[in-house]
Amino acid sequence: MPNGTVCQLVNLPVVIGDVVASVTVENVTCLDEQAKKVDHIDVMVRDLEAEPIFGRTIAPDTAGGTANAYPNNHPSFCYSPKTTLHVGEAVCGPRELKGVRIHGTIHKQIYYVDKHDDVRHLGEDIDFTKVIDLNPPLIILHPNNIDIDLRNVELQVDFDLHKSNRIQQIATVSFLIKIVEDTQMFVSIFPNGCEPTATLGIQDTFDDFIGNLPTNWQGENVGPNPSGRTGQAVELGVCPTRPASLARNVPDIVGGQTYALTFWARSLEKMADPCCFTLLAQIIFLDASGNPIDTVRQTIRSQDLSDTYRQFSISGTAPEGTTAAMLGFVFTPESYNTCSVLIDDLTFAPV
Numbered sequence: 001m002p003n004g005t006v007c008q009l010v011n012l013p014v015v016i017g018d019v020v021a022s023v024t025v026e027n028v029t030c031l032d033e034q035a036k037k038v039d040h041i042d043v044m045v046r047d048l049e050a051e052p053i054f055g056r057t058i059a060p061d062t063a064g065g066t067a068n069a070y071p072n073n074h075p076s077f078c079y080s081p082k083t084t085l086h087v088g089e090a091v092c093g094p095r096e097l098k099g100v101r102i103h104g105t106i107h108k109q110i111y112y113v114d115k116h117d118d119v120r121h122l123g124e125d126i127d128f129t130k131v132i133d134l135n136p137p138l139i140i141l142h143p144n145n146i147d148i149d150l151r152n153v154e155l156q157v158d159f160d161l162h163k164s165n166r167i168q169q170i171a172t173v174s175f176l177i178k179i180v181e182d183t184q185m186f187v188s189i190f191p192n193g194c195e196p197t198a199t200l201g202i203q204d205t206f207d208d209f210i211g212n213l214p215t216n217w218q219g220e221n222v223g224p225n226p227s228g229r230t231g232q233a234v235e236l237g238v239c240p241t242r243p244a245s246l247a248r249n250v251p252d253i254v255g256g257q258t259y260a261l262t263f264w265a266r267s268l269e270k271m272a273d274p275c276c277f278t279l280l281a282q283i284i285f286l287d288a289s290g291n292p293i294d295t296v297r298q299t300i301r302s303q304d305l306s307d308t309y310r311q312f313s314i315s316g317t318a319p320e321g322t323t324a325a326m327l328g329f330v331f332t333p334e335s336y337n338t339c340s341v342l343i344d345d346l347t348f349a350p351v
Helices: none
Strands: 006-030 035-057 095-114 119-140 146-162 166-189 202-204 218-220 222-225 233-236 244-251 258-269 277-286 292-301 310-317 324-333 339-350
Touching: 006 095, 006 119, 035 119, 035 146, 035 166, 095 146, 095 166, 119 166, 222 244, 233 244, 244 339, 258 277, 277 310, 277 339, 292 310, 324 339
Parallel strands: none
Antiparallel strands: 006 166, 035 095, 095 119, 146 166, 202 339, 218 244, 222 233, 233 339, 244 324, 258 310, 258 339, 277 292, 277 324
């Protein structure tokens, strides 16, 4: 480990979504006697809770196409993350979180003035339930590990006295829904102080995908391919006549440190026609605001690749003020190209 950096596996709550929402509850309270007016109403929310509403299990995409979802009667469909595990059945994989069901109780203390000018009191509890839809749904990697918190709860009540014994009320409960997933990850611990002197970098064998994208990466026209150097590979140019891109942000980059991006690549002929494309590999160093400071790049031509994996490496020194780096690949084909590119076993670390 470089410069005394220590890697520790920790379990952290990661916020994957937050939504501002509200519930409106209307009701009419009938008094047993005539009232001159409603003096005031004390109100609070009790037992406010949220529970997830899951959609279908996300099916693994092994053909490089668009990811599908299992139907409800498929053996790999998971009905609830809290159900009893039946040994031998399919294990629940990533799922869509379609919505959140909110339920609670509005507790009221109603104070009114009767016909004798005495202040009388009446208590009531109004239960409510509402489903908050998430559009688009969130993809949950581990459905058993999520928590839903309701924060910034506010309550407003309007009321009106009708016919001396009917109190019409409209209560609005507003809140922030914060969805948190417990995630295990490796973090760097710096025994000699808070200021890091190096970063451990990253390693990726492209064996973990969410839909068509490798975990922690963003891209277009990419997908998993079984013909990896070790395990799977990521394929750029699934449609070989369209451009493709793949990018990932790496935090905790230190200015003045030299970093190297190393990866293995090969071409994949889909037809007998010759390959005609370029592959741009680059490291973009970013400041604290996410603005590019410097870029190191290498252009690989289709003539430089074959059906056998070849290792490539580019390196550059991060300028002062660098806090992160963007790793990127850009696949640019000619209109008659019929080949894609496979990338596998990538590393990015200090030299």
